[in-house]
Amino acid sequence: MIRARVLCQQAGRQAGGVILALLAASGLLLLAGASPVEVFRQIGLGAFGSVTRLADVLVVWGPLALVTAGLLVTFAAGLWNIGIEGQIVMGAIGVTGSLRLLQDAPLPAWAVLSVALAAGMMAGAAWAMLSGLLKTVGGVNEIFGGLGLNFIASALILWLIFGPWKRPGIGSMSGTEPFPDSLWLPALAGTRLSFWSVALGLAAVGAVALLLSRTVLGLRLKAVGRNFRAAYLLGVPAWRHLLLAFGLCGALAGVAGFVQVTAVYHRLIPSISSGYGFLGLMVALIIRCRAAWVAPVAVFFAAITIGGIQLPIALQLDSSLSGVLQGLLVLGVLFSDGLRHRAAARP
């Protein structure tokens, strides 16, 4: 009961920011000569207008929820894991590498896919821990370390796609040879959506919510995030917890990479992360560590992403408008949060 009430109150507080963002977006659209009502309607229809569309939204939701769940862990530990994009990419590379090794082996598909999932998690976690090691050992702020590692990861994926993993006779940045159908995560009939993508996303969100609210480990991560020095002096092995937070987040990013490779693209492409790392950062910023909100807010963002595709088709508007809308939402919510804090600080 109390929990539900708290959730409602939180929703209410965010509504102001959402409305603010919608108003600002409407203003922009009017300037661009488009009807805001029509734009929002098209986005809504594009996201929820049919079962196929809804399925497409969930195709985005799966990896986005995985990434956001991971980011909640690093946020709880006070870390800006900007390196998340690179971690998705490394996860996808791990998955692709293991699939390439095993696709001709006499193993059942589920076994190959399980190995690939594990490889993706390990690759993502390892890449994230590298950010962590740079911070803990080298004193490199995780934002800069993460940016650097993102560049390295994208250079690596380009090199693999144009080089060792190129399609025979072809030198193209459009991607590797698609994997055989048997190694695709099965899609629900008539859609591109894999049950496993949603299931993995839900499981990750649930596990992270449980971790942060009910476990001693979660409490310790939060302590490290809120006051690293004090947590250390209170006897929490703070450095180890930082690394652990990175590792957990990277592992979930690796799962997102697994979903992208095996359920969405069925091959490795340069933009395999689809920008979900940064989108996940936006979602995490909005919900501010409240795990219960990951699922709905991620649906919202996924819906804008998918619905935005209708803008060029129906209204000849640039679909990057959906990115603008997402950015405005984040700003709107943060702005109204800030206003409220100011108001609370000086009544």
Place this chain on the structure above:
Amino acid sequence: MDITLQDIRKTFGRVIACDRVTLAVPGGTIQGLLGENGAGKSTLMKILSGFLRPDSGEIRLDGTPVIFRHPADAVRTGVGMLHQDPLDYPTLTVLENFMSGRPERFFPSRSAATRRLRELAGTFGFAIDPRACLDTLTVGERQQLEILRLLSLDVRVLILDEPTTGISAAQKAQLFETLRRLAVEGRTVLFVSHKLEEVESLCHRVAVLRSGALAGAQVPPYTTAELVALMFGRPIVFPQREPAAPGRPVLELRALSAMDDRLRLAPLDFDLRAGEVVGLAGLTGSGQRLLLRTCAGLVRPVAGTVRVNGRDLTGQVYPSCRRHGVVFVPTARLEEGLIGDMNLSEHLLLVQPPRRLFIDRPRALEAAEERIRDFAIRGSPDSLMRELSGGNQQRALLSLLAPPLALILIEEPTRGLDLESAAAVWTRLRAHCRAGAAILFLSSDLDEIRAHSDRIVVFFCGRSSPPLDPSRTDREELGRLIGGKGWDREAAG
């Protein structure tokens, strides 16, 4: 400048911090403001300096009503405040901090500012290097810098909130001299403190706040007993020092030497026995803090050994020292000691070794309730640490120290605490001693050192005196050693 505070009222939620306080201070006066923690002194001063806005009431300067929307408004009008925790920019240099908040041209002149800083620092005898990075300064030096900065902004009303807590006796004498001079120049000084003797020796008049309301006022000659009665409305029990029954050595230091970026600790041999309390005295930054942190494994020694209960802990990091019964309690409670956004029951869960995966909330609450009772903490198991007053924070911090402990290393155990809380803290620490722990503490309060130490070690520029017996060492001798006199004789003898 004459100040009038008329019917000032300020509430935080259901807490009434200031309840219709009226206070008039004529120009050229040093006005003392006494009160225990949470009495509303800081809130009232934050209102006067523009950090907070009153719910109702009026501020008049020289008879003119003013409304400060922002601390900068207040500074422009000539009202500057020195906060208990310095509000500065630790990553900038001393000079940059000094220059901040000045109505400057777009490209401020660094050389002029350097000159001004040196000149002011010279006037007050503060040794501050303009090029140093602020985070290498002690709390005391940061407060000095802040005073200089406000003076350079030409404030006519200077508010000081517990300014003497972090600074040495010599620095304190200098400060008081300065404040008296400022008053003679016609500036108004508001001096917030809970230390009776400071207020009595410095202030032209004293107002006492209790529970947000003005409890009374006095002019010299002051009657200490009356002031105490006004502050607390009840008598205080002070813990008695029990003569230590020295047990086996808990801490053995052999030729221990350590370094930070400003100081090198001369090799030190020292034994601390179970049940013993040793106080470390000295000017801020003389090496006592470095020694505590080296013993805690927070600073790596450059030479020598540290043994605790016979086990060599040299070069071990803090977590492993902690496993062997060494705890460190820092000065800056909300910066280093506690997690401001977490409550007591969560802190209790943090300090326990994680035996279970899931949190047992009922048990954690129960444990917190127990500590709250035992330590007389004013708060509930789910009050956030930052919402507690300084005294209650320190009690909470002590309640987290779970016996059996071998060695308690504690910085400024009662800094910023009122008498009642200070007494409670020492009662608690004594209890640990009786249970076999040894305590090494540093304090800038000589009276605290003399009152609670079995032996005293004085530090000066990284050198340390042989342990002194407090009953055979008077205040003056301690003061001389702290000030750097008589060290050659000590060394020779």
Place this chain on the structure above:
Amino acid sequence: MARPGAWGMRLLAGLLLVGLAGCGSGPSPDVATPRTDEFVFGLLMVGPANDRGWSQAHFEAGQYVEKNVSGTRMVYVDKVNPADRPGTTPAQLANDLLDRGARLIIFNSDDMKDGALEFARAHPDIPIIHISGDNAWPKGRDFARLPNLANVMGRMEHGAAMAGFVAAMTTRTGRIGYLGPLINDETRRLAAATYLGARHAWTQVLKRDPGQLRFKVSWIGFWFNVPGVTADPTQVADGFFSSGFDVIVSGIDTTEALAEAKKFSTPDKPAWAIPYDYVNACAEAEGNCLGVPYYNWGPAYVQHVEAVRAGTWQPSFQWLDPDWSDINNPDRSAVGFQKGAALPPAAAQELDAFIGALAGGLNLWTGPLRYQDGTVFLKPGETATDTQVWYLPQLLQGMTGQSVSNQ
């Protein structure tokens, strides 16, 4: 705190209701169901619809259909590639066009090959045209035997040869740069065709030593610049011009080479470029444009749209020649060459003669020709078959640059 929360809840609930009402009010008119007499066709473009290149040529072909076949309407998505539309696949976007009522879907890029096949399999009742693909070619290597998939491609080998021809006629340094996209069968054969045209001009018209003609291919990795992913075509073009190359033949979908030619050109060191794909591509820098070989997809689109409407549509593989009677006829020729303002009149005359020769049966793909690695491609007098040209495995001897990605 409870009050604003409650208010906010009501507002949010209100918003949701409005949203749901908007979504749920029955079959909305614009999710498809077009007027029954209207024929809607869908176009997926890999690049922006205004790229002055490949995608714009397709976009204008779609407009050509709308203009010339009454009752037709185009729906389209541009920038169909994972870098511009993260998280989407061509098949998914094709689905969106289907929802908008499209009854024929055109995938305009080689890059959408897998998506086109996936979509064709999932929608056996919808005719699909995959431009530049080979899955509908019974003689081809990847024949998919699908009842609803057609391939259309122009024989740009002729246009490329004309581009190479004018490049060789114009160059003063004897160095021709080829700005290549990614490496595959199509791009190898077009680069080779350009080289064959250039070599023909150099040896047969100018009568110069073939050893003095440098023809270098640099690949960027995709059809157009994807920042951070591909090599930057502007940089590659700069590299050509600053190392003694004075003509760049572009094989990518966009016009960076032309812009750079304009930038680098000086009166005593002129620089020229030949863009690609789109009839008006020269407009970017008329004074440095030698001409442009372009596709004219309109007539082929019209033919397919009419066939689908008439119910006579069949899967087919079309590799369409220019209309040799007038290669620039907008209603008949699939491939053309638009002369540029910078083309010297003498060279223009020779070009006309060259086009006449091609129309008369001149086949540049005649032996002796060797591959880049020195092995024999065509014995003396032998001419290449369609499959040999289509699936050219290497660049030709005389060209420098990668034949396959060699990393």
